[in-house]
Amino acid sequence: MTSFGTADLKKMFDAIAAAIEADKDRLCQLDGVIGDADHGIAMALGFNAARDAVAALDAATVEPATLLNTAAKSFLNAVGASSGPLYATAFMRGAAAVKGKATLAASDVIAMFQAMAQGIKDRGKAEPGEKTMVDAWQPAAEAATAAHGAGKDLAESLGIAFAAAERGAEATKDMIATKGRSSRLGERSLGYIDPGAASAVLVIGAIRSSLAGYHRPR
Numbered sequence: 001m002t003s004f005g006t007a008d009l010k011k012m013f014d015a016i017a018a019a020i021e022a023d024k025d026r027l028c029q030l031d032g033v034i035g036d037a038d039h040g041i042a043m044a045l046g047f048n049a050a051r052d053a054v055a056a057l058d059a060a061t062v063e064p065a066t067l068l069n070t071a072a073k074s075f076l077n078a079v080g081a082s083s084g085p086l087y088a089t090a091f092m093r094g095a096a097a098v099k100g101k102a103t104l105a106a107s108d109v110i111a112m113f114q115a116m117a118q119g120i121k122d123r124g125k126a127e128p129g130e131k132t133m134v135d136a137w138q139p140a141a142e143a144a145t146a147a148h149g150a151g152k153d154l155a156e157s158l159g160i161a162f163a164a165a166e167r168g169a170e171a172t173k174d175m176i177a178t179k180g181r182s183s184r185l186g187e188r189s190l191g192y193i194d195p196g197a198a199s200a201v202l203v204i205g206a207i208r209s210s211l212a213g214y215h216r217p218r
Helices: 006-022 024-034 039-055 064-078 083-097 106-124 134-149 154-174 181-189 195-213
Strands: 002-004
Touching (some): 006 024, 039 083, 106 154
């Protein structure tokens, strides 16, 4: 059995920030088609701020929930755009899901992941099919939960979630945006991946790679 602690979640935020930074220009290009061309910049600002804030915490004394709440506050302070409240809510919901736990079992990580996805959905008041990051996050969370329930280990479950997120993001090409700034384009938003869904794939991929790579025996 494996467990994950605050130090592992610090590495998770390192991985997310690095993934977003590496693909920042592509995210801005995607956003330039149906938005304000700043999504990559906003996401990089948010996750760099979250990474720096959690890096300052003492992993030996701070519980995962505190780390996630710290990430939420720092992300929101750094990003005033729509993605700020969405990811801040995600991390706060994730924190609530693991409150009081010093270390996280695989089932706790899945619960955290599911809570994050639900937080984004609730805060954005979005449903699948509306060409938003929910089109990546919700199928990923459902896939992770189902895989874990079927007896898959965490690495397998998160791998299945990542594949579901990729499919969900790709599917946004065939959707007409009904939320946010891109909704004003109507049918002109067809044919393009939603930038929020694209960045969600990066976040989910980094969660998968970091937690699969940094687990250790209980």
